[in-house]
Amino acid sequence: MVVRCNSFGINGIDGYKVEIEASMQGGLPGFDMVGLPDVAVRESRDRVKSALKNCGFKLPSSHIILNLAPADIKKEGPIYDLPICVALLKLTGQIVTDISDCAFIGELSLGGETRSINGVLPMVIKARECGIKKIFVPAENVSEASVVDGIEVYPVREIVQLKNILNGQESMEPATPKAHNAEHSEGFIPDFSQVKGQFEAKRALEIAAAGGHNILLIGPPGSGKSMLAKRLPSILPDMTFDEMIETTKIHSIAGTLHSDGLVETRPFRSPHHTVTAVGLGGGGTGTIKPGEVSLAHNGVLFLDELPEFSRNVLEVLRQPIEDSQITISRSGQNCTYPCSIMVVAAMNPCPCGYYGDGTNRCTCSDVKIKRYLNRISGPLLDRFDIHVEVPPVKFDELRSSEITESSAEIKKRVDGARKIQRERFKGSSTLCNAKINAEQFEKACIIDKAAEKTLKVAFESLGLTARAYDRVLKVARTIADLEQSEVIRSEHVLEAVQYRSLDRKYWSAT
Incomplete structure (x- = not known):
């Protein structure tokens, strides 16, 4: 069985689509990752496993292979923690809803909370161009992400909340952009x-x-x-x-x-x-x-x-x-x-x-x-x-x-x-x-x-x-x-x- 989860990366000033593929193989429990991951991406398996365990989720009992496609582009940074976590939850049946029109980006702590990441805006813009309907980002990045029209942006604080939202056990409205006042400023203004x-x-x-x-x-x-x-x-x-x-x-x-x-x-x-x-x-x-x-x-x-x-x-x-x-x-x-x-x-x-x-x-x-x-x-x-x-x-x-x-x-x-x-x-x-x-x-x-x-x-x-x-x-x-x-x-x-x-x-x- 293979499950797929959408995510995005950064190349220059623009984003590009990354598809997380997870497959459960026979044999002893293990966790292999392919698709040119750098050190920070490889370390995500330990962060994700700790986050799942500390939040009370069931860990896979078989050998897991994760592929980050396209495989010929180097993947960098901790931004794939959240989509890898979602892929594993989907693979083990703990997320039952269809996530084909959703995308996920974000770093996880060992306790399952999200942390802010860099480059959210270009990735959300690319997600909209790729036809993604919903994107889930760390709560600290939601102000930046919500300025993009034509896509629903959801703030994620921790993975239990995300799992409940995806399974329909908890409702959440998409974020709306904050009202901006270009005239407002603080402190001394050089004139x-x-x-x-x-x-x-x-x-x-x-x-x-x-x-x-x-x-x-x-x-x-x-x-x-x-x-x-x-x-x-x-x-x-x-x-x-x-x-x-x-x-x-x-x-x-x-x-x-x-x-x-x-x-x-x-x-x-x-x-x-x-x-x-x-x-x-x-x-x-x-x-x-x-x-x-x-x-x-x-x-x-x-x-x-x-x-x-x-x-x-x-x-x-x-x-x-x-x-x-x-x-x-x-x-x-x-x-x-x-x-x-x-x-x-x-x-x-x-x-x-x-x-x-x-x-x-x-x-x-x-x-x-x-x-x-x-x-x-x-x-x-x-x-x-x-x-x-x-x-x-x-x-x-x-x-x-x-x-x-x-x-x-x-x-x-x-x-x-x-x-x-x-x-x-x-x-x-x-x-x-x-x-x-x-x-x-x-x-x-x-x-x-x-x-x-x-x-x-x-x-x-x-x-x-x-x-x-x-x-x-x-x-x-x-x-x-x-x-x-x-x-x-x-x-x-x-x-x-x-x-x-x-x-x-x-x-x-x-």
């Missing part, structure tokens, strides 16, 4: 109204938010670079439901999901400069996990003290910034994670931090300054659309009682520019100006004659690369969108070019 001075930097951040552009902030210590970067999420457009789902899937797989259900606010990830290439890009020796670049998907990746990062770590960013995805290959594994991000970086202009600020406090030699700045490769520097200087704030600005614009006011303009971009790129995968592809470029970035002449002069005098030329035009397109202009004019190009001139001041000067 641009709290920033004194730095009008040029705030303007640059507004443009970056409006077009999804990468931005580099350069200035001495204490000028407010980190403070400004941390306020950027407050002016970014609200997440769409699809973005929430995709972002939540990544955080669920990584085990960093702390919210009740969906991730509703754009991620802001700020890894320390000691992060490794694996920590930034993703990977690992066992299961491939998403790195910081993917955990920031649909949000902001903030790299403070940029030159202090290891150069080989920074080079990991070059391809993901361009492609909005990162592919990680390990022995027998290949995973692709999305990483559509805004990269915001902050740095001092020299080791002591005071080169070029006019105070004569810089104590660094030209050689030290050059060595410091050259920690950032030209190709990586070229991938920042906007380079802006953040000078020290003057005393009069700090003491000023003038009320500055709030994040809500700036966000209105950003939302208006993004609305124009959504209409412009309707029907395509492009969501903002920073992601304009080669096919859309000529049609989207229409410039008048004066702007073309200005751009030519800038291209030749600044020695811009082809990539820099594209990025200048994309930034100019965003500036025009903020002004509700269909055509890119000369003043838009001039402002966009200004955000590339710092290369000449710092890197060329050394």
Whole structure:
């Protein structure tokens, strides 16, 4: 006799179906498991046997063979405890109902209680796609799982409860998603109204938010670079439901999901400069996990003290910034994670931090300054659309009682520019100006004659690369969108070019 129980696993960002097959053979009592289980899956037989015994269930008295199909994909983690337990209960006649339209995922304790697991959301989405009607998950994961429409989600606290529900001895209503309030938040909220001075930097951040552009902030210590970067999420457009789902899937797989259900606010990830290439890009020796670049998907990746990062770590960013995805290959594994991000970086202009600020406090030699700045490769520097200087704030600005614009006011303009971009790129995968592809470029970035002449002069005098030329035009397109202009004019190009001139001041000067 063979019984089958549906479950699911994780491959990259998506789930895949796993069928647990249990067969009772003659001979002495035993428990064999096949289907490429890892150590954690193999250990599930001991957890399941202990859970069954401690909950008063009858243990199989014959030799049991368990197969986890498909047999050519490695199964990892403790997520198969619950379906293996259900398969054994079905095999021994302790569950009598039909479970062909049900699926089960979850870890068990030795006492039969369920424990939370990672990656529930992508598995529930895959279950719905496979036609599963009901899915049983650990109670701690029910908020995350219940956001998926079209499938009934049931929370399981322990296996006695599950057996009674399946046999009709106990009734339970499927979970309903919690009501979410995107306006609700607790604690201190960083807002641009709290920033004194730095009008040029705030303007640059507004443009970056409006077009999804990468931005580099350069200035001495204490000028407010980190403070400004941390306020950027407050002016970014609200997440769409699809973005929430995709972002939540990544955080669920990584085990960093702390919210009740969906991730509703754009991620802001700020890894320390000691992060490794694996920590930034993703990977690992066992299961491939998403790195910081993917955990920031649909949000902001903030790299403070940029030159202090290891150069080989920074080079990991070059391809993901361009492609909005990162592919990680390990022995027998290949995973692709999305990483559509805004990269915001902050740095001092020299080791002591005071080169070029006019105070004569810089104590660094030209050689030290050059060595410091050259920690950032030209190709990586070229991938920042906007380079802006953040000078020290003057005393009069700090003491000023003038009320500055709030994040809500700036966000209105950003939302208006993004609305124009959504209409412009309707029907395509492009969501903002920073992601304009080669096919859309000529049609989207229409410039008048004066702007073309200005751009030519800038291209030749600044020695811009082809990539820099594209990025200048994309930034100019965003500036025009903020002004509700269909055509890119000369003043838009001039402002966009200004955000590339710092290369000449710092890197060329050394």
